[in-house]
Amino acid sequence: MTQPKVTLVVSPRERFSYTRASLESIYANTDYPFDLVFVDVCSPESVQTYLKATSQSFKILRTDHYLSPNQARNVGLRYVLDHTDSQYVVFIENDVVVKRGWLTRLVNCAAETNASVVGPLTCIGNPAHQVIHNAGGQCYIKTDFKNGQARRRIKQSAYLTGRAVADVRDQLHRTPCDYVEFHCMLVRTDTFAMTGLLDEGMLATREHIDFCFMVAQTGGEIYNEREAVVTTDTLGLASNKAGLMARFGQLKLPDFQWSDLPYFMLRWSDRWDRASLDHLRQKWNLAEDKYFTKRYAGLGSRRHELLIQPIVQYLTFGKGSPWLEKLLISLERPFNNYWFNRYAQRFEQS
Structure with missing residues (x-):
């Protein structure tokens, strides 16, 4: 049986200096076949030199000015939709390192649940893969009334954030949820026929909430596959x-x-x-x-x-x-x- 094709779209989160470590982690720890598109939004010369030296392994899409995260993701997404027959696109940010088996588990989850979107267990900081940043969560719009006026309000809660992986191993299983984050997110490519491209009005924050609302509006399901593990912000807090x-x-x-x-x-x-x-x-x-x-x-x-x-x-x-x-x-x-x-x-x- 032919495996579904997957293209990774790597785009910047907030800086460029972890690009090499992130890409090397992806290539060293991914046992599922993939293509990769790197969206280079005017990175420093040292990063450009590294990318050119290794670009035989992936496609570089370079812009001559900075882009917001969703703008950069759309550059890669347009390429995937126009030039590949991939069944899945994985958005992954350029400061993420991955744990072996991550992509296989994401694809298996999507195939077995027919989910439109699947996110991994996303950890944060150094050492990698030890403290949970995102394990999915609830997020929905609730209508209530104040002074006789209807109000639409976001209700959001995260699962397991801040918990040590070692303390919650019994909860690290596949879980349906309302949202996952763009640090790493697998999306079935036919989803975009219903949602359109990512909303570029979402420049800097809450873009994952907006996209997951769009997916839910089409009837798509979202899962967090907690046996797939990645880590973000290893250079940050x-x-x-x-x-x-x-x-x-x-x-x-x-x-x-x-x-x-x-x-x-x-x-x-x-x-x-x-x-x-x-x-x-x-x-x-x-x-x-x-x-x-x-x-x-x-x-x-x-x-x-x-x-x-x-x-x-x-x-x-x-x-x-x-x-x-x-x-x-x-x-x-x-x-x-x-x-x-x-x-x-x-x-x-x-």
Whole structure:
């Protein structure tokens, strides 16, 4: 029996410096045949050099400017739909490492359940595959009434987030759910005939929620295959919690390349975050309730976690300082807006 064809679409999450480790993990630990399309959204020269040296193994689709995650995914998705006969496309971000058997288990789950979407057990941080970030979850729209007015509200809860894999092994089995995340997500390609491409109005956040709503609207089913395991953010919070290193008095973030900073600042800009939340709310006719006000209040939180907080820890010798953190946030936010405007003007003129 012929195996279903699969194409992986690798696209950036927030930076480029883990590209090599991620691709090497995929090729070393994937025992199911696949094609791979790498969407290179203007990566630094060192990454481009590596990609060119290894591109005999995969297709590179390069853009000359930065793209949002859904825009980049659509570049790869269009190629898959137009140039391949793959039954499945797997979106996977460029900071993800995988555990052997991951893709076989995702494909088997889709084939055996007829699911439209399947996500793996997604872990976070170093060491890999030990702490759960996403194991699927519930997410649906509920209508209630306030002052006689109907309100549509998102109700969301995650399964097993923050739990150690070793503590919940009895729960690591295939589970139907309402959503999985784009860190790694297998989608049956014929699903896009009903949903269309990914919504590029979802620039920076909640795009997985939007897409899973679209899939559910078509009657498609979503599963989390917890025996398939990947890990994201191995360069992120877990590394930075170890603190900063000083070399001859020069500030250095562990495993963070400063050449990544321009894309990182755009990717997590207040403007893109806010626009995504506004678009989700308007698209699905949702009330501006606590779900949204909490996220509006948290604009820039990723920048604060990976840039501001480590700097504060360094300057205070690990003690921390709320007032210094607030000060740096107040200085960083205008800079982020300046960078966003500068990039937007350059892109519009190109």
